[in-house]
Amino acid sequence: MRVSRETPPAGWSPWAQLTPAQQKQLERYAQLLQQLGRRHNLVSRETLSDVHRRHLLHCLALMWRPLPPGSVVVDWGTGGGLPAIPLAIAFPEIVVHAVDAVQKKVLAVRTMARRLGLTHLQVHHTRAECWKGAAHYSVSRATASLATLWAWHRRVARPLITPSDAWKPGLLVLKGGDLSEELAALEQLDPTVHVTLLPLDRLLDDPFFTAKYLVHIATEPEPDGPVR
Numbered sequence: 324m325r326v327s328r329e330t331p332p333a334g335w336s337p338w339a340q341l342t343p344a345q346q347k348q349l350e351r352y353a354q355l356l357q358q359l360g361r362r363h364n365l366v367s368r369e370t371l372s373d374v375h376r377r378h379l380l381h382c383l384a385l386m387w388r389p390l391p392p393g394s395v396v397v398d399w400g401t402g403g404g405l406p407a408i409p410l411a412i413a414f415p416e417i418v419v420h421a422v423d424a425v426q427k428k429v430l431a432v433r434t435m436a437r438r439l440g441l442t443h444l445q446v447h448h449t450r451a452e453c454w455k456g457a458a459h460y461s462v463s464r465a466t467a468s469l470a471t472l473w474a475w476h477r478r479v480a481r482p483l484i485t486p487s488d489a490w491k492p493g494l495l496v497l498k499g500g501d502l503s504e505e506l507a508a509l510e511q512l513d514p515t516v517h518v519t520l521l522p523l524d525r526l527l528d529d530p531f532f533t534a535k536y537l538v539h540i541a542t543e544p545e546p547d548g549p550v551r
């Protein structure tokens with residue numbers, strides 16, 4: 324297994340990539356998450372006062388490279404729609420499937436998707452192991468280990484030819500802490516994968532994200548850097 328670390332240049336901001344209409348939609352989502360999140364425990368209560376950073380900005384790190392129009396993404400364990408909803412807002416030309424095993428979360432995400440007009444987001448009440456769809460990309464935050472997520476991804480993965488600046492098809496995970504045990508388990512499961520670690524404090528220029536990573540796992544290596 325090849326593990327590489329990508330050091331993004333300073334000065335990138337996901338907010339700057341979004342149109343005013345997308346920023347307004349994210350603002351509306353933040354309000355919905357605060358209202359419904361409090362009622363249905365969609366995110367931990369102590370994070371509700373800092374939704375923009377702890378949830379939106381964190382998930383928008385996935386915009387570091389584009390997801391090509393027409394590509395299909397599945398979010399394993401979406402909870403309150405993270406990262407599925409920010410991604411669906413940021414990339415209106417992709418299809419996003421949000422999967423969760425807990426019905427009340429699925430119903431809340433459906434309500435939010437309807438109110439936000441996200442017709443390209445579909446919400447599924449099922450366990451990840453049983454989902455019957457197919458996807459080019461998997462995304463996830465705070466749901467399972469890298470090896471488990473890679474096993475879920477491999478089961479549903481479809482190939483995709485991507486533009487040179489886009490993410491290679493594969494798994495994108497937001498993770499924190501010491502990843503050495505998870506990486507060892509992943510290598511045991513599949514020694515052929517390429518893993519790229521992006522430190523989020525550097526990417527998002529915010530010390531809150533120290534020791535947090537965006538992990539990309541694919542059967543092909545990433546290109547050297549995004550073409551912009």
Ligand SMILES: C[S@@+](CC[C@H](N)C(=O)[O-])C[C@H]1O[C@@H](n2cnc3c(N)ncnc32)[C@H](O)[C@@H]1O
Nearest residue numbers: 400401402405423424425449450451464465466
């Ligand atoms: C800690 S929450 C994270 C939610 C969201 N991804 C976030 O970052 O806020 C984990 C979520 O994964 C869901 N989950 C855990 N295991 C699952 C499985 N095997 N299949 C589907 N959903 C699962 C749980 O129901 C829960 O909503």
